[in-house]
Amino acid sequence: MRPFDDIDRLANTPALDKVAAPLRDAVHKVLRRQDVKDALHGVWLGHPLHPVLAQLSIGSFASAGLLDAVPRTRRPAATLIAVGLVSAVPTAAAGWADYADGHEEQQRVGVVHAAANGVMLAGYVASLAARARGRSLRGALWGWAALAVGTAGATLGGHMAYHQAMGANHAEGYPHIGPGDWTDVGTVAELPEGEPTRRIVGDVGVLVVRHGDVVKALADRCAHASAPLHEGHLTGTDGSECVVCPWHGSVFRLDDGSVVHGPATAPQPTFRTRVRDGRLELAVTGYEAVPAS
Structure with a gap:
């Protein structure tokens, strides 16, 4: 069985609509200004903005995980985690804008993707808190756990982009x-x-x-x-x-x-x-x- 088969089961689970639909409606209520929506979608860029911003967030977190493998570089790892957390704000905003205009199957996978990312961000907040108390090893462990969850979330995001064609140009052919x-x-x-x-x-x-x-x-x-x-x-x-x-x-x-x-x-x-x-x-x-x- 391919890993994507399990993700397809998420897309075909109507029970997720109980969460997905209210979240979609909430995003539409918050994003009322057309110029803000256009900016978050990436109209000015010519392709979706969310994947571009996601590279900064996940790249910072992955780099921090590598630095945490060496005790002497755990302090700069904290800086990278902070960068990842800050960049996650516009990344999430762009992702929610795209999510709200997706179809039902994409939104079902999207809510799980968002949940995984939320757990990841909470883990990195805990990682920074541990480091602030001088517990660098505990901070590194929190960081690695968060990165593992984030990797799963990124896999779901890739499935939405490439398997479900969310954000793809459907008129390219x-x-x-x-x-x-x-x-x-x-x-x-x-x-x-x-x-x-x-x-x-x-x-x-x-x-x-x-x-x-x-x-x-x-x-x-x-x-x-x-x-x-x-x-x-x-x-x-x-x-x-x-x-x-x-x-x-x-x-x-x-x-x-x-x-x-x-x-x-x-x-x-x-x-x-x-x-x-x-x-x-x-x-x-x-x-x-x-x-x-």
Whole structure:
């Protein structure tokens, strides 16, 4: 049996929803400001912020564990533990922001991940307290125990990121599987005016919005969690027309697919558009929008 099979059991345990759902709702109540949420998701960075910050925390704790193996270096180990504890605050904030916009299976694993990290942090607080009383060996033992629990928590985090694709770019494949050649998708006249609609181009779905003879097109599968963007609604932001994801509220500009608001951090792939003899043709362009002709 693979270790991940046990973690999958957590994801398929509805009983965890009794804890996961209230925590999700609490995070949404606390994180009301969109600019704060965007910052914690990592919209400004172009990919999730939480894994970046986690490297500092777990790296500090792991380094402290190595220094604790040598009695003469246990004092600098305390400094690293302090750094890890301080950096854990923004790390946890970013993690909770991502957690609140995950799906149920991710949140079930997420609450166990958070619990393990909480135990780890409590262990490191106890480690610093012991060191402050001059009991360096006891402090080292607390630190190693905390690191063991933290390693288990990090394993759960890795499962969420790589096995459950939390934070991954779910639209990344469009430039590789979408047709690069012009593909006829029907007449322009049959497209509703100013409303999101869906067309199939090759093997992929495309969000299409028409205003007169001007047509804009993005990958229909939301980069955050694969939601169908054509089921969302249009809005205006800073003079640009945008589409709002129907599941978690990510906002993308129709002109170039760029992210206006998270939780998505990766842009939507765009499609070239052209009208010939009253018929619309589309071709994938990747992440650089080409003006409609």
